[in-house]
Amino acid sequence: MMSSMSEPAFQRARSAAAKQAREQAILEAAHALGRRHGVRDVTLTDIAAAVGMHKSALLRYFETREQIFLALTADGWRQWSADLCGDLAGRARATPAEVAEAVTGTLAARPMFCDLLAQAPLNLERNVSIESVRSFKLVTLGEVERIGRELRRLLGLTESQAFDTIATATSMAGALWQMATPGPRVRELYLSDPRLGHALVEVEPRLTRVLTAYLTGLGTEAPPAG
């Protein structure tokens, strides 16, 4: 503490910037590895090696491997929400099918985010500090509210219906992505055994069908314009 208080201001700023750059490099390395191998198979040692640090040095920036991937999940929510809300905000009106396509299309364009959506409650939230869970949850709830406002405006949903819609879309994107990406050996099995043809899942068409029927079945009407 004493030594940092005696540091000149520009030096503290420089080291804060250096710390942030290092954190960013760690997140980018974890993202690239998760994208290539699946989040499940990426260890802290892999990330440290990719970024050229010792594991012990990396642990000065993040608590655990799960905290790194939870931070990437929060980034994923921000980017998905910005993309989806940007699309929806440009529409004066939309049918259930059009909203379902916009939601599914922006999710399917983010395979790493789909992987993380399934990993977060199962694995990631369980091996980080309570403060990390709190700040992660506040990010996701903020984005859920933002997407929810667009859904309510376009389709006349209630708040509870908007929350259910987002929970359905993200839960199913996560689960279907896991089924669609079973690893090369199991994929080979599905392709080679004709009895298992149905086990091969395609995320985007199935999720579009399910969300279209779900939003149609809510039977709501968009509120009158104005």
Place this chain on the structure above:
Amino acid sequence: MMSSMSEPAFQRARSAAAKQAREQAILEAAHALGRRHGVRDVTLTDIAAAVGMHKSALLRYFETREQIFLALTADGWRQWSADLCGDLAGRARATPAEVAEAVTGTLAARPMFCDLLAQAPLNLERNVSIESVRSFKLVTLGEVERIGRELRRLLGLTESQAFDTIATATSMAGALWQMATPGPRVRELYLSDPRLGHALVEVEPRLTRVLTAYLTGLGTEAPPAG
């Protein structure tokens, strides 16, 4: 091989029965531990201790901890399907809301199965032999077809709609169960921070709402009786 060929038949039968009893005891111990602590936190060492065996002896009965839990997932599919089909088969007709309640009620009554439904594609199917994946998949596909026949009969769904319905119900039951069961520390956080009230998920009402709207939105009609 030679020594087993010279065994008297009754002795082989006795040892086959003993093997089966031992396998059953292992599965029951894993089930009890998974139910109490969550599947994620149960190790092979825990199971071996609960059944009073050495870990190396247990590995003569099952390949990995994941194979034990995959066998329990297959049992879960058989039992859920028997229970749900028993309910649906007794009905001459049903509304989407009634089918949604039957599907959700029989899933929510099986918390361990809900936990396993999320674990299977993420973790369990990835650490067993290809033959174990094949036999697991054949069990689940058989039960999906059985449930699908009842859904088609009652609601006039196509085969693809019946498959989508079961995939939606089981994917969401798995994902929502994980969110609803975040561990005691995170649960405490949700209860103590008023901003996080929405993070507390109730599986059964949400899944009932979603499936009811989804089945309604398919807009199909039950085929005429007879």
